[in-house]
Amino acid sequence: MKTTYxxxxxxxxxxxxxxxxxxxxxxxxxxxxxxxxxxxLGLLEEFGPSRIRDTPLSEAGFVGAGIGAALGGMxxxxxxxxxxxxxxxxxxxxxxxxxxxxMSGGQFNVPxxxxxxxxxxxxxxxxxxxxxxxxxxxxxxxRILAPATVEDARGMLWTALEDPDPVxxxxxxxxxxxxxxxxxxxxxxxxxxxAVRRPGADVSLITYGGTLPTTLDAADALAGEGxxxxxxxxxxxxxxxxxxxxxxxAKTHRAVVVDEGWRSGSLSAEVSARITESAFYxxxxxxxxxxSVEVPVPYAKHLELATLPSVERIVAAAREAVGSHG
Amino acid sequence: xxxxxxxxxxxxxxEHVRGLLRQMVRVRRLEEQCVELYxxxxxxxxxxxxxxxxxxxxxxxxxxxxxxxxxxxxxEHGHALLRGVSASAIMAEMYGHAEGxxxxxxxxxxxxxxxTRFYGGNAIVAGGLPLAVGLALADxxxxxxxxxVCFFGEGAMAEGEFHESLNLAALWGLPVLFCCENNLYxxxxxxxxxxxxxxMALKAxxxxxxxxxxxxxxxxxxxxxxxxxxxxxxxxxxxxxxxxRTYRFRAHSMFDPELxxxxxxxxxxxxxxxxxxxxxxxxxxxxxxxxxxxxxxxxVGAEMAAAVEFAEGGTLEPVEKLxxxxxxxxxxxxxxSGDRAPGVRGSR
Numbered sequence: 001m002k003t004t005y006x007x008x009x010x011x012x013x014x015x016x017x018x019x020x021x022x023x024x025x026x027x028x029x030x031x032x033x034x035x036x037x038x039x040x041l042g043l044l045e046e047f048g049p050s051r052i053r054d055t056p057l058s059e060a061g062f063v064g065a066g067i068g069a070a071l072g073g074m075x076x077x078x079x080x081x082x083x084x085x086x087x088x089x090x091x092x093x094x095x096x097x098x099x100x101x102x103m104s105g106g107q108f109n110v111p112x113x114x115x116x117x118x119x120x121x122x123x124x125x126x127x128x129x130x131x132x133x134x135x136x137x138x139x140x141x142x143r144i145l146a147p148a149t150v151e152d153a154r155g156m157l158w159t160a161l162e163d164p165d166p167v168x169x170x171x172x173x174x175x176x177x178x179x180x181x182x183x184x185x186x187x188x189x190x191x192x193x194x195a196v197r198r199p200g201a202d203v204s205l206i207t208y209g210g211t212l213p214t215t216l217d218a219a220d221a222l223a224g225e226g227x228x229x230x231x232x233x234x235x236x237x238x239x240x241x242x243x244x245x246x247x248x249x250a251k252t253h254r255a256v257v258v259d260e261g262w263r264s265g266s267l268s269a270e271v272s273a274r275i276t277e278s279a280f281y282x283x284x285x286x287x288x289x290x291x292s293v294e295v296p297v298p299y300a301k302h303l304e305l306a307t308l309p310s311v312e313r314i315v316a317a318a319r320e321a322v323g324s325h326g
Numbered sequence: 327x328x329x330x331x332x333x334x335x336x337x338x339x340x341e342h343v344r345g346l347l348r349q350m351v352r353v354r355r356l357e358e359q360c361v362e363l364y365x366x367x368x369x370x371x372x373x374x375x376x377x378x379x380x381x382x383x384x385x386x387x388x389x390x391x392x393x394x395x396x397x398x399x400x401x402e403h404g405h406a407l408l409r410g411v412s413a414s415a416i417m418a419e420m421y422g423h424a425e426g427x428x429x430x431x432x433x434x435x436x437x438x439x440x441x442t443r444f445y446g447g448n449a450i451v452a453g454g455l456p457l458a459v460g461l462a463l464a465d466x467x468x469x470x471x472x473x474x475v476c477f478f479g480e481g482a483m484a485e486g487e488f489h490e491s492l493n494l495a496a497l498w499g500l501p502v503l504f505c506c507e508n509n510l511y512x513x514x515x516x517x518x519x520x521x522x523x524x525x526m527a528l529k530a531x532x533x534x535x536x537x538x539x540x541x542x543x544x545x546x547x548x549x550x551x552x553x554x555x556x557x558x559x560x561x562x563x564x565x566x567x568x569x570x571r572t573y574r575f576r577a578h579s580m581f582d583p584e585l586x587x588x589x590x591x592x593x594x595x596x597x598x599x600x601x602x603x604x605x606x607x608x609x610x611x612x613x614x615x616x617x618x619x620x621x622x623x624x625x626v627g628a629e630m631a632a633a634v635e636f637a638e639g640g641t642l643e644p645v646e647k648l649x650x651x652x653x654x655x656x657x658x659x660x661x662x663s664g665d666r667a668p669g670v671r672g673s674r
Contacts, residue, residue: 024467050467056497061456061490068460071445072395074467076460091487095450096457104438105429106651108445140652164654 001184006176008153008186009039009115013077015187016161017047020075023161024051026062027079036081037117037176063089063114067097067166070112075161080116083132083170097166098141109164113157119172119210119260120308126296129304131260133170133209134267137238143167144237145191146209150180152235155189163191170237172210172260191236194244200228203318204248206271207258208234211309215258218314227322237267242274249279254321256288258309263291288317327547332607335546340613346388346545347608348622350380350601353404355630356413360403360420360434363634364580369420372449373434374401378575381600382507383408385548386475386568389556393443395474397458399507400435400449405477410442413633423640430643431651451512452478452485455504459491462500462565473559475503480569481512483529484521492533495565503555504530504567507542509574514586530567542572543598575599 003011016023024047025040031054034041044052055062059080066078080086086093093114100108120129137144143163147153153171160167197212198219207215212233219229232248234240249255255275259268272287290309297307327335336343357375364373376383379401387408390396398405406416411427419426420434427439428447436447445461448454458476465472482488483506495502506526510517523529530537536558540551548570555566573595577584608614 056490056493058490058494060487061459061494064453064456064487064491065460065463065494068457068462069464069467070460071457072461072464072468074464091450091453092456095453096448100438100446101654102651103428103432103436103447104440104651105427105431106655107428107438107440109654143653164656 001182002179003150003182004176005150005153005171005178005180006037006039008150008182009157009171010041010043012154012157013040013043014046016077016158017043017051019158020161022073022075023077024053024074025077025079026053026055026066028055028057028081030054030079035079037173039176040079059085059088060092064092064096066112066114067092067100067110070110071100071108076112077157077161078112078114080114082128083116083118084128084130086114086116093136093142093168094139098139101165102141110166111161111164112166113160113169114166115169115171117173118170119174120292120297120304121174121210123299123301123304125299129297131292133237134259134261134270136168137267137270141165142238143191145169146235146237147171148175148209148212148233148235150178150182151186152189154182154186156191158188159191167191170209174210178213192241194232194234194236194241196230196248197233198229198231200230200252202228202252203254203256203321204230204232204252205256205258205314205318206232206234206245206248208237209260211258211260214309214311215314218311218318221311221315222318225319227318229318234271240271240274242278245271245274246279249275250282253282253284255283256290256314256317256321258290258314260292260309262294263289264294266291285321288321290314290317327541327544327550329607332546333611336608336611336613340608340611343546343604343608344614344618344622346384346549347601347604347614348626349384349388349408350545350604351622351626352413352629353380353383353407354601355626356407356416356633357403359630359634361576361580363420369434371433371435372400373580374578375576376401376404376574378595378599379507379509379542379572380404381545381548382505382542382570382572383477385545386505386552388549389552390473390475393472395443395445395458395461395472397445397454397461397474397476398447399451399454399478400447402437402447402477403434406437406439406444406447409439409444411437411439411444413629414636415439417633417637418640421637421640422642423637424643425636425640452482452487454478455482455487455491458502459495459500462495462502463498466498466500471560473501473503473556475505475556477505477507479512480506480508480510480517480526481515481520482506483526484512492530492535492565492567496533496535499562499564501559502565503552503559504535504565506530506567506569507572508569509572511574511578511587513578514582516586526569527567530569535565535567536563537567537569539569539571542570543600543603545600545604
């Protein structure tokens with residue numbers, strides 16, 4: 001059936017709520033408003049205000065309450081409207097969710113799922129366009145997911161809820177309206193592995209989340225030039241699927257990492273470093289990177305487009321990699 | 327509590343009151359031992375002692391049920407001990423030994439214990455309050471009549487997380503007892519130098535939470551207030567707040583030269599040492615003979631000596647196990663999830 005990323009995410013929440021009475025959704029405007037991005041529209045009517053729980057504007061308070069509820073035996077899904085606002089809850093995410101199991105010597109795990117939108121591209125300017133999943137992926141104790149397809153939007157949540165430890169799901173804002181085919185019996189998917197979204201032999205384009213469609217478009221454009229790009233969707237940003245990254249590099253000998261985060265200290269830097277550490281002698285060209293320009297994301301459309309990774313920049317980086325000879 | 331009230335409470339149940347005295351003495355001797363061991367470099371890191379404030383933990387813990395939950399701060403040795411964590415497990419933790427209550431991962435500031443529902447040991451000021459709200463939310467949603475007690479200092483009331491937590495708990499009518507241990511200093515910053523409203527109960531009551539102040543040096547007064555509040559919370563009366571007016575006799579931590587307060591002030595407060603106050607009241611009522619006090623001291627001394635011996639004999643967690651407990655050790659499968667019992671689980 002044809003569905004959108006938003007509908008797939010909503011179906012995932014509905015499914016989880018039906019399967020396990022310990023599951024509840026909590027966040028700003030998830031109930032009566034239907035969710036800042038309309039993901040939870042209609043769920044209040046089905047599950048009631050206790051399980052579709054509107055919160056005050058208190059990111060630290062309700063993210064922390066989610067941690068406490070998880071400690072108390074529930075399986076909360078906490079929605080933080082955007083990653084930008086999650087900075088107000090960073091204390092709870094980093095100092096509590098990520099550390100409690102270790103500090104307590106293994107006594108207190110935190111089975112919590114936090115969902116949030118991420119990324120730019122919608123002319124929302126500097127305070128609503130951050131891509132900070134790479135930052136969060138720095139933290140031991142967390143698992144970081146970036147569903148980029150309708151299958152993953154539908155399937156990652158349930159697997160995340162089964163994880164005994166905190167899982168953060170980053171939903172790129174530009175993906176909600178993307179439509180795709182979803183099997184009628186689509187269900188849980190793994191949250192451990194990266195996936196090859198397009199096979200190719202000439203260069204590996206490694207990406208995740210909101211830049212997957214852009215990267216696939218770039219691969220199509222490259223095909224028109226006779227360059228067959230393999231597109232690897234990381235899916236899980238922590239822990240990274242090293243084997244899949246190294247496998248694609250071993251196959252194509254060339255890699256370009258596409259990441260909407262800023263280049264300095266980014267997830268792309270981590271991926272690049274792992275390739276250099278473990279697959280240096282497989283490489284026929286330096287690892288390339290396409291990231292956001294290091295500027296607070298501007299409002300004006302042309303400036304924003306110039307900031308974010310684009311098909312043109314990805315194509316150019318791939319050409320450069322292919323043009324290099326080892 | 328007036329002398330008359332104290333005498334009545336003692337007459338009603340002298341054994342119970344002697345028990346409260348014992349609990350305070352246990353905390354005091356444990357921490358005196360810790361300070362000594364810190365000087366001997368057996369304990370490292372930060373060490374924040376509770377000496378002077380023992381009546382607060384002793385009074386509040388006495389009002390709790392075994393299935394209630396406790397969230398505390400980084401000055402929590404006493405809370406852990408009185409909640410039922412053994413002095414040996416606490417001491418071994420401070421030694422950084424594998425036999426410690428957190429296998430040496432937490433140390434003085436991060437004591438945790440699943441068996442007694444003791445949720446730390448939280449060292450970000452006010453960071454524990456949202457956890458308490460969530461624990462109470464889980465109880466509310468599951469239809470359990472448990473209470474979550476959350477301790478924090480008055481310094482936490484300047485933090486945003488305090489306000490967010492009080493609002494959430496009150497808005498949702500959650501079973502939390504907020505216990506503000508007002509020792510007048512946030513590290514070295516006096517209350518009236520850091521908060522515009524210094525009446526903590528008044529500040530809390532802005533959130534429509536029942537709140538009142540209690541003499542935190544009088545364990546009988548603390549216990550009575552805590553019982554009243556815990557009963558009300560358990561009965562569905564929503565969150566309650568106690569401001570427990572107390573004082574820290576020792577430095578903030580072992581690194582604190584105490585430049586911010588006068589010795590005379592400390593001495594004035596030491597005249598109201600909670601242990602001495604209760605001991606005197608018991609003696610005045612004829613309920614604490616000299617040999618009873620001696621026996622109490624002897625028994626507590628033996629307990630702490632045994633704890634030190636236990637810690638001394640402990641072992642170091644093998645470095646090969648360094649990265650344990652970053653993630654739970656068993657990945658669940660889809661099939662198992664339906665069978666998993668709710669509640670706190672440790673990793674296996």
